[in-house]
Amino acid sequence: MKDSRILSTFQDLSPGAGARPLEQMPAVSRQRDMVFDTCKVGVVLRAVLFVETVVLVAALFNATSPMVWLIDVATLTGAALPAALVWLLSACALKRPLSYLPMPAQWAAGVSLGALAGLYGCGLMTWMGLVAQPPWLASAASGGLLAAILVAGLVWRAKAQAPAGTRAQLAELQARIRPHFLFNTLNSAIALVRAEPAKAENLLEDLSELFRHALADTKEAVPLSQELELAEHYLAIEQVRFGERLRVEWSIDETASKAKLPPLILQPLVENAVKHGVEPSPDGAVVRISTKRRDGVVVIKVTNTVPAGSGKRGNGLALDNVRQRLTLLHDVQGRFQSALVKGVFQVRLEIPV
Numbered sequence: 001m002k003d004s005r006i007l008s009t010f011q012d013l014s015p016g017a018g019a020r021p022l023e024q025m026p027a028v029s030r031q032r033d034m035v036f037d038t039c040k041v042g043v044v045l046r047a048v049l050f051v052e053t054v055v056l057v058a059a060l061f062n063a064t065s066p067m068v069w070l071i072d073v074a075t076l077t078g079a080a081l082p083a084a085l086v087w088l089l090s091a092c093a094l095k096r097p098l099s100y101l102p103m104p105a106q107w108a109a110g111v112s113l114g115a116l117a118g119l120y121g122c123g124l125m126t127w128m129g130l131v132a133q134p135p136w137l138a139s140a141a142s143g144g145l146l147a148a149i150l151v152a153g154l155v156w157r158a159k160a161q162a163p164a165g166t167r168a169q170l171a172e173l174q175a176r177i178r179p180h181f182l183f184n185t186l187n188s189a190i191a192l193v194r195a196e197p198a199k200a201e202n203l204l205e206d207l208s209e210l211f212r213h214a215l216a217d218t219k220e221a222v223p224l225s226q227e228l229e230l231a232e233h234y235l236a237i238e239q240v241r242f243g244e245r246l247r248v249e250w251s252i253d254e255t256a257s258k259a260k261l262p263p264l265i266l267q268p269l270v271e272n273a274v275k276h277g278v279e280p281s282p283d284g285a286v287v288r289i290s291t292k293r294r295d296g297v298v299v300i301k302v303t304n305t306v307p308a309g310s311g312k313r314g315n316g317l318a319l320d321n322v323r324q325r326l327t328l329l330h331d332v333q334g335r336f337q338s339a340l341v342k343g344v345f346q347v348r349l350e351i352p353v
Contacts (some may be wrong), residue, residue, distance in 0.1 A: 035106055035151070035158045036091040036098050042331030043157075044088055047150055051084040052077065054146065075130055079139075083121030087113055087147060103155075110151035111144045118143020160328065188240045203240055206233040221260035221329060224291065224298065228252065231270045231289065238274050245284025246274065256293040259353050262325040268318040269302040269347050276345065277304030293353065300349040306340065319347070326351070 038044065055076045063069035090113050091098075098106055122139035125131045185207050192200035210233050235248050270289065277285035285305040292299045323336040326349065335350035 034095055034099050035154050036095040036110065037158075038088045038095070038154070039092040040331045041333055043154075045332070046153075047088055048081065048084060050150070051080050051146060055080050075125070078128070078130070079121035079125045082124060083117040083143060084146075086120055087117040087143075087150070090117075107148070107151055110154075111148050114147020114150070115140040115144040117147070157328070185237055185241070188237075192240070199240075203237060206236045209233045210237070222263045223257060224259045224261055224266075224300070225257035227261050227263075227266035228257075228289070228291070230264070230267050234267055234270060235274075235287070238278070242274075242278055242284060245281070246278045247284060247286045249286060249288045251288070251290035251292075253291045253293050253298075256291045256298040256353070259293075259298040259351050260329070261351060262329050265322050265325055266300070266302070269322060272318055272347075273302055273304035273345070277306055281307035283307075296353050298351050298353055300351070301346060303344055303346040306343050306345050308343065322347075322349075 038047070056073060059069050059072035059076055062072055091110065094109075098109055101109065118139040118141070119136060121143070122131075122134050122136055126134040185203065189200045189203045189207075192203065210230070235246070239246050239248070270287065273285075273287045277287060285307065288301070288303045290299075290301045319336075319338055326334040326336050330351055333352045335348075337346075337348040339346055
């Protein structure tokens with residue numbers, strides 16, 4: 001069964017009959033974009049700031065003095081902010097059902113919810129006795145217009161997230177099938193076939209799993225445990241190649257395993273650690289991977305020792321990609337840091353549980 005699984009993976013990648021060209025490989029998920037993902041803190045803060053800015057400007061039209069302007073701002077804020085929060089909460093609660101609608105229907109639903117939220121705000125002002133003649137139509141139109149602008153921002157955000165995942169997947173696929181990587185891995189397997197057949201089989205299984213992850217459809221997010229498993233397969237392959245030069249240390253907090261990450265985000269960091277730490281050093285290097293849960297935050301660290309006098313630096317594309325995808329998934333709740341301190345390069349990720 002294991003042999004057939006490994007063989008099927010390489011048959012899909014081989015250029016022979018029945019193989020699928022690289023251009024036809026699935027690059028993006030069939031899952032619909034989650035446009036109305038307004039449950040994130042960063043999205044809420046930006047939406048509230050946008051609505052409040054509109055209120056500040058709108059109050060200027062009737063401002064005969066600074067005091068009148070402040071009173072109008074307070075009055076409009078008392079209606080606009082609750083209405084905005086109602087819209088955000090409704091969109092968050094309905095994000096999955098809305099994702100199955102065609103895009104025009106999603107726009108219509110978002111604008112309709114905005115109009116209802118505007119009526120809600122007008123009702124609040126009427127209930128508090130702040131207006132003598134409730135502007136129902138104007139409130140509905142204003143709510144719909146603001147909602148349309150917010151939906152446009154959410155659509156832009158969803159479209160920005162999809163290409164980032166696609167680029168990462170294609171880059172990962174290309175990295176995994178580059179000739180020298182395959183040559184080194186298969187050459188190591190050939191050398192082990194007669195002397196240590198079980199070890200050769202394990203090596204091919206690790207390579208098979210690596211390809212399966214690289215070719216899998218991109219999902220919105222995957223658990224940290226899956227990313228750690230992928231990194232383990234990659235390091236097992238490189239361990240055969242570098243032997244004692246590659247020293248791996250793990251410090252895994254099991255309570256952090258369910259934290260969500262963009263797919264294929266951890267393995268490039270581990271590959272960088274091997275490429276810039278182990279490969280250029282005749283004595284090898286230590287690669288450390290650690291996870292730790294601290295209250296509602298999971299801290300992930302990937303570190304490697306850097307050989308003395310190594311002046312070769314990468315172009316930073318992998319780190320930039322990780323940073324951008326982490327921001328798109330977790331917004332202001334996700335943090336990314338990298339630094340070289342006293343001969344040790346460290347990448348630190350913070351993600352919410």
